[in-house]
Amino acid sequence: MAEKRNTKQKQVIYSVIKELKCHPTAQQLHQILVERGYNIGASTVYRVLADAVDDGIIMNVFSFDKNEHFDGNPVPHYHIICTKCGRIFDSHVPYDPEIDERGRLADEDFIISSHNLEYVGICPECQNEQE
Structure with missing residues (x-):
């Protein structure tokens, strides 16, 4: 290669x-x-x-x-997506590798390598526009 x-x-x-x-x-x-x-x-x-x-x-x-x-x-981390403006932000919630292990245990037929988690909500800037 x-x-x-x-x-x-x-x-x-x-x-x-x-x-x-x-x-x-x-x-x-x-x-x-x-x-x-x-x-x-x-x-x-x-x-x-x-x-x-x-x-x-x-x-x-x-x-x-x-x-x-x-x-x-x-570095693995989570995101928050604003439903008003569509922007994507990094979440402050710590990444939890245990979720991968729970997936491996629950879905034994699969090879689970990672997971994605996205929160959905309204960002502070869009909240201020609503006021």
């Missing part, structure tokens, strides 16, 4: 996705990169993000908008 090159473009994409506190789509990340003055093609962003998910460098998150979002924090 050929070794993957660590290009300047890839380094920039990794750096930006890891610093963001939001969970952008590939298209949104490309727009952020363009706004910051980087000349990186959209297809490069899509390819680098897909490879990074496969390599465990970042994680993908799916939302109500049916788009794939990306999270620069690959």
